[in-house]
Amino acid sequence: MVVDERIFIALDFPGANEAERLLAHWAGTAKPAIKVGYQLFYAVGPQWVAARKEEGYTVFLDLKLHDIPNTVAKGVESVSNLGVDFLTLHASGGRAMITAAREMAEKKSGAGGRMRLLSVTQLTSTDQAIMNQEIGIPGTVKESVTHYAKLAYEAGADGVICSAHEAGDVKAVTGSHFLAVTPGIRPAGVTADDQKRIMTPNGAIQRGADYLVVGRAITTAADPKRAYEAIVAEINQG
Numbered sequence: 001m002v003v004d005e006r007i008f009i010a011l012d013f014p015g016a017n018e019a020e021r022l023l024a025h026w027a028g029t030a031k032p033a034i035k036v037g038y039q040l041f042y043a044v045g046p047q048w049v050a051a052r053k054e055e056g057y058t059v060f061l062d063l064k065l066h067d068i069p070n071t072v073a074k075g076v077e078s079v080s081n082l083g084v085d086f087l088t089l090h091a092s093g094g095r096a097m098i099t100a101a102r103e104m105a106e107k108k109s110g111a112g113g114r115m116r117l118l119s120v121t122q123l124t125s126t127d128q129a130i131m132n133q134e135i136g137i138p139g140t141v142k143e144s145v146t147h148y149a150k151l152a153y154e155a156g157a158d159g160v161i162c163s164a165h166e167a168g169d170v171k172a173v174t175g176s177h178f179l180a181v182t183p184g185i186r187p188a189g190v191t192a193d194d195q196k197r198i199m200t201p202n203g204a205i206q207r208g209a210d211y212l213v214v215g216r217a218i219t220t221a222a223d224p225k226r227a228y229e230a231i232v233a234e235i236n237q238g
């Protein structure tokens, strides 16, 4: 069984039973990288997450922190104790908030290294009309994403969450090592659901994405492992 560290499976489930049933498909094989969002986190708590780390999973904790710098730093302090690999925070929280998070992540770095911080730019469920008319940000989505990417880069984040459409633009205004992590992944023939800025797995890699976040295309498939393996095969085709 092949796993690919570039794919994070979004464990968007109501509880531990559902999440563990999904992970059981990989029992006895290499472990896929997982993303725990707040639906699962609020249900199962930090101990469940720490236990997955102890089992050897690469864990991306998607809590999308957004608050005053001191509060976010304290949140990062607590999350750092879990040993997770990645944590999200909103770039729209501003420079001081992101820098406070980075400083705390550094202070708390241990033998396993430092937790990496990913700043959310414009959600992949947002298109230009929503951004302009509802959120009140003028211009194009690309302009907003690159603005936030530069801010996040300068403030000390390790990368951003953006759609694959902007992955190359993000690299152009930051650097090749600044991570572009892309949800909104839809293999050919899979419905977009609530996502607006979607891309196929191979299209995302071709546009410079470092990591793909894939939820329903795997978790609601009749055979989740087969769906995952098809995505691995697609991105390795090049």
Ligand SMILES: O=C(O)c1cc(=O)[nH]c(=O)n1[C@@H]1O[C@H](COP(=O)(O)O)[C@@H](O)[C@H]1O
Residues within 6 Å of the ligand: 010, 012, 037, 062, 088, 120, 122, 123, 124, 125, 161, 162, 183, 184, 185, 193, 195, 213, 214, 215, 216, 217
């Ligand atoms: O931060 C995220 O992970 C995220 C940011 C974003 O802009 N869009 C987005 O879809 N996500 C997450 O990525 C996953 C996408 O799920 P699917 O649309 O089912 O593949 C969900 O867990 C979302 O919370």
